[in-house]
Amino acid sequence: MRALCWEAPTKVGVHEVPDPKILSSRDAIVRVTSTAICGSDLHLYDGYIPSVFPGDILGHEFMGEVVELGADVTNLAVGDRVVVPFPIACGACRACKRDMWSLCENSNPNAGQAEKVMGHSPCGIFGYSHMLGGYQGGQAEYVRVPFADVGPLKIEDDLTDDQVLFLSDILPTGYMGADLCGIEPGDVVAVWGAGPVGQFAVASAYLLGASKVIAIDRVPERLRMAEEKGGAQTLNYEETSVLEELREITAGRGPDHCIEAVGMEAHSDITPVEVYDKAKQLTKSQTERPQALREAILACANGGTVSIMGVYGGFADKFPIGSVMNRSLTIKTGQCHVHRYMRPLLERIRKGEIDPTYIISHHMSLDEAPRGYDLFKHKQDQCTKVVLQP
Amino acid sequence: MDNPERTTDRLARFLGVASAGLGVPMLWKTDEVAEAAGVDDSRMAPAVIQAVGTRELVHAALLLLGPSRSVWTRVVGDAGDLAVLTRALQNRTGARRSRTQAATLAVLGITAFDLYVATRTLRRQHGKGRPGPLELHASATVNRSPQESYAYWRDFENLPSFMLHLRSVTQDGNGRSRWEANAPIRRKVKWDAEITGDEPGRRISWKSLPGADIDNSGTVHFAPAPDGEGTEVRVHLHYDVPGGRVGRMVAKLWGEEPEQQVRDDLRRFKQVLETGDLVRSDALPQGTDARHQFLQRTAKPNKHHGGGHR
Numbered sequence: 069m070r071a072l073c074w075e076a077p078t079k080v081g082v083h084e085v086p087d088p089k090i091l092s093s094r095d096a097i098v099r100v101t102s103t104a105i106c107g108s109d110l111h112l113y114d115g116y117i118p119s120v121f122p123g124d125i126l127g128h129e130f131m132g133e134v135v136e137l138g139a140d141v142t143n144l145a146v147g148d149r150v151v152v153p154f155p156i157a158c159g160a161c162r163a164c165k166r167d168m169w170s171l172c173e174n175s176n177p178n179a180g181q182a183e184k185v186m187g188h189s190p191c192g193i194f195g196y197s198h199m200l201g202g203y204q205g206g207q208a209e210y211v212r213v214p215f216a217d218v219g220p221l222k223i224e225d226d227l228t229d230d231q232v233l234f235l236s237d238i239l240p241t242g243y244m245g246a247d248l249c250g251i252e253p254g255d256v257v258a259v260w261g262a263g264p265v266g267q268f269a270v271a272s273a274y275l276l277g278a279s280k281v282i283a284i285d286r287v288p289e290r291l292r293m294a295e296e297k298g299g300a301q302t303l304n305y306e307e308t309s310v311l312e313e314l315r316e317i318t319a320g321r322g323p324d325h326c327i328e329a330v331g332m333e334a335h336s337d338i339t340p341v342e343v344y345d346k347a348k349q350l351t352k353s354q355t356e357r358p359q360a361l362r363e364a365i366l367a368c369a370n371g372g373t374v375s376i377m378g379v380y381g382g383f384a385d386k387f388p389i390g391s392v393m394n395r396s397l398t399i400k401t402g403q404c405h406v407h408r409y410m411r412p413l414l415e416r417i418r419k420g421e422i423d424p425t426y427i428i429s430h431h432m433s434l435d436e437a438p439r440g441y442d443l444f445k446h447k448q449d450q451c452t453k454v455v456l457q458p
Numbered sequence: 459m460d461n462p463e464r465t466t467d468r469l470a471r472f473l474g475v476a477s478a479g480l481g482v483p484m485l486w487k488t489d490e491v492a493e494a495a496g497v498d499d500s501r502m503a504p505a506v507i508q509a510v511g512t513r514e515l516v517h518a519a520l521l522l523l524g525p526s527r528s529v530w531t532r533v534v535g536d537a538g539d540l541a542v543l544t545r546a547l548q549n550r551t552g553a554r555r556s557r558t559q560a561a562t563l564a565v566l567g568i569t570a571f572d573l574y575v576a577t578r579t580l581r582r583q584h585g586k587g588r589p590g591p592l593e594l595h596a597s598a599t600v601n602r603s604p605q606e607s608y609a610y611w612r613d614f615e616n617l618p619s620f621m622l623h624l625r626s627v628t629q630d631g632n633g634r635s636r637w638e639a640n641a642p643i644r645r646k647v648k649w650d651a652e653i654t655g656d657e658p659g660r661r662i663s664w665k666s667l668p669g670a671d672i673d674n675s676g677t678v679h680f681a682p683a684p685d686g687e688g689t690e691v692r693v694h695l696h697y698d699v700p701g702g703r704v705g706r707m708v709a710k711l712w713g714e715e716p717e718q719q720v721r722d723d724l725r726r727f728k729q730v731l732e733t734g735d736l737v738r739s740d741a742l743p744q745g746t747d748a749r750h751q752f753l754q755r756t757a758k759p760n761k762h763h764g765g766g767h768r
Contacts, residue, residue, distance in 0.1 A: 125740075125758045158733045174728065177737050192739060201757075202754055
């Protein structure tokens with residue numbers, strides 16, 4: 069089969085690799101019909117996530133048709149159309165039973181390695197480094213899906229791939245970003261990053277009752293999208309001081325909740341702190357460049373919530389813990405518990421409450437994926453989201 | 459009991475501090491050092507001394523922050539120093555020559571000590587068979603009842619399904635069992651064991667019988683988790699290591715990181731009980747395995763496991 073493999077930092081290629089095979093009786097093999105490039109794939113692409121090796125197949129947002137099933141998967145049939153959640157979860161451990169699917173205690177066979185860096189291990193993830201399992205990713209013609217009796221969501225009506233594909237990651241992730249805030253009517257929510265997750269966080273914050281949502285980015289078409297499709301007020305951080313503007317908009321209080329949808333490669337103006345972060349990141353003495361997170365913390369209203377949905381891999385410097393502690397902020401975060409949100413969100417899509425298709429800017433074949441990565445990384449050609457059709 | 463490994467580590471750290479003690483005066487009191495070594499007449503001496511001083515600080519950093527076998531970098535450096543001093547001796551006369559001789563003798567002494575510590579680290583690398591008990595401990599919480607967890611473990615023939623160092627265990631029905639370990643090629647490591655304690659749902663203890671290739675014993679405790687759901691499993695393994703051949707066998711069975719291996723064994727026990735199978739990925743098609751942690755396949759289907767869908 070053809071698959072997109074990581075070769076070196078900022079270098080990916082489509083190669084012929086062996087087809088996947090059932091390894092366990094709870095596996096399924098899915099023929100991928102649509103798969104997307106995620107913002108978090110860019111962290112892998114750029115080489116900032118540890119333990120990605122040349123040849124590893126990337127991709128964790130995918131859906132397709134079941135072509136083969138292990139003997140113990142009885143809830144699916146060959147030919148079923150499924151969306152696959154990016155966290156791999158067994159459904160039987162304590163974490164899964166408590167609805168914390170991205171903390172599955174069994175799905176990461178490299179848990180020992182993850183423990184050394186993080187203390188304890190999170191779940192395994194498709195195509196997301198060896199430390200998180202060493203699973204083949206979904207940017208391929210076929211993919212092996214472990215615990216197929218637990219994760220895949222069957223799509224039984226005539227919704228298109230574009231409408232449901234994002235249930236695999238970014239729609240639930242954006243929604244969880246808002247859900248974790250515990251939004252109450254009248255609350256003001258600010259969202260850092262108007263990429264796909266940020267767009268869905270804006271929409272979700274309104275769905276959950278926010279009175280005003282402010283989106284922060286610098287890419288004009290993304291800010292326009294947040295305004296026109298999401299109804300957000302927008303701030304371009306290159307043109308204005310975000311902290312001052314937010315203080316002004318909220319008459320001094322700051323937003324009640326801040327959602328960070330940026331992650332470890334935040335861009336910011338060339339300031340001494342940015343230079344410091346970049347130097348430390350390049351010399352591997354810090355894995356993150358957490359400028360958006362720092363700003364979200366400083367901006368947040370006293371007693372408010374900072375919800376971190378951007379991906380971080382290791383250690384951050386200059387973390388304003390004093391601001392968090394002295395001002396009673398709550399930090400909520402986590403890889404999305406996709407299994408928790410995908411069914412209710414499918415229902416909202418079906419009812420027309422959310423139409424996730426508006427973020428798609430490009431459709432491409434799998435062979436064009438390397439160009440897709442390049443466009444998405446550099447935000448060229450008004451690229452907001454690339455969907456690949458193998 | 460004095461632990462030879464710890465002594466080696468302490469000696470290496472001491473050499474780290476000593477390296478810093480040598481390096482700092484060379485960098486900041488270069489002229490005084492040159493005079494003491496009788497080379498203050500050389501125009502090149504200050505540059506050479508400062509280079510050596512810088513190198514000493516590198517040794518210090520390596521020894522204080524890195525593994526103790528970094529002592530070998532000191533031995534290599536010493537050889538260089540001796541070469542330079544020998545050269546200096548040829549051009550010196552009188553009082554200067556005596557001072558250079560004294561400096562050379564001092565460096566010879568330091569070299570001897572460096573070499574001693576360096577060979578100690580070597581002995582440790584090849585000497586996993588050093589005498590003393592090997593005690594391993596690990597724990598995990600399994601989302602099954604103590605009775606279920608106990609029952610799976612109590613059937614010793616299940617042990618190889620999650621304990622990687624075992625090839626097979628067969629039971630004879632009288633509380634005795636025959637264990638065979640996954641020893642390196644052509645060697646068979648085996649022992650007979652008997653159950654020495656058995657409290658259903660709570661504890662199992664076993665011990666190898668006389669005549670075992672490796673004398674060992676183990677205990678596993680099962681306790682209800684505090685919230686009443688699941689079981690806290692705690693395992694203790696004990697190996698008598700008389701040194702020599704048996705020591706090397708034990709070292710091969712348990713590899714570089716024995717504690718990690720036992721933890722992984724329990725992880726697999728948990729996987730089998732909770733999910734019914736080992737959890738496999740493309741990088742680890744054989745499942746969790748500390749020994750393959752640093753030699754993993756790429757995260758793509760591999761030929762041996764490849765199927766066909768076209």
